[in-house]
Amino acid sequence: MNEQALSVREAIVTRRSIKNFNGQPIEPEIIPEIIEDAVWAPNHGNRNPWRLIAAAGEQYDELLEVLKEFGVANWKQLSDEDLEKQMKKFTSAGAAIFVVVPEDSRQKERLEDFAAASTLIQNIQLLAWDRGVGTCWKTPPFLDNPKFRERMGVQAGERIISMLQLGHFDAAPKATPRKPVDEIVTYFGHNEQDEAE
Ligand SMILES: Cc1cc2nc3c(=O)[nH]c(=O)nc-3n(C[C@H](O)[C@H](O)[C@H](O)COP(=O)(O)O)c2cc1C
Secondary structure, eight states: OOOOOSOHHHHHHHOOBOOOOOOOOOOTTHHHHHHHHHTTSOOGGGOOOOEEEEEETHHHHHHHHHHHHHHSTTGGGSOHHHHHHHHHHHHTSSEEEEEEEEOOSSHHHHHHHHHHHHHHHHHHHHHHHHTTOEEEEEOOGGGGOHHHHHHHTOOTTEEEEEEEEEEOOSOOOOOOOOOOHHHHOOOTTOOHHHHHO
């Protein structure tokens, strides 16, 4: 098992979504290592409601061709220079993991499965962060494009809920503040009237 550098709390509070990667490659071996740990995410009925399509190293280079086609508008019309600029959002990362969830026909199960896969994604993000690798959960509209789905081998009844980018980075962005606890929590049975008395 990989030596853990951060406490759980440290990993949670220091993780940032990385939107500016520095172009350094991701070692393909880390992908299965991270996923092996991340699958300990909670999931109802032990349905393991996820499958992952990952690309790093040479496979990421191949994936870039697909991302160019679906993720850059009018890519055929762009100059080489403009295309390179537009592609930076993909080429600067070193790997991607697409998280695919079955769309259960039962609404409760579908919601549970989406929730479970979200916890898997956060596990991946935290485990990557612990290794000094940045991630960003992305949901570009092309994830639902039938032609893109076909290229990725996604079947009817499945949904890609995340393109998780992984990459190295020079600096983490500043935290985006969250709402204060007082604003988001009410305590059952607690009544401001009681406090005033
Ligand atoms: C469901 C979901 C979808 C997201 N989609 C995108 C996206 O398409 N593009 C993007 O730049 N960030 C996306 N993000 C990342 C958020 O923008 C990011 O988590 C937010 O800015 C908070 O930053 P932090 O994670 O560093 O705290 C997504 C996050 C979630 C949870």
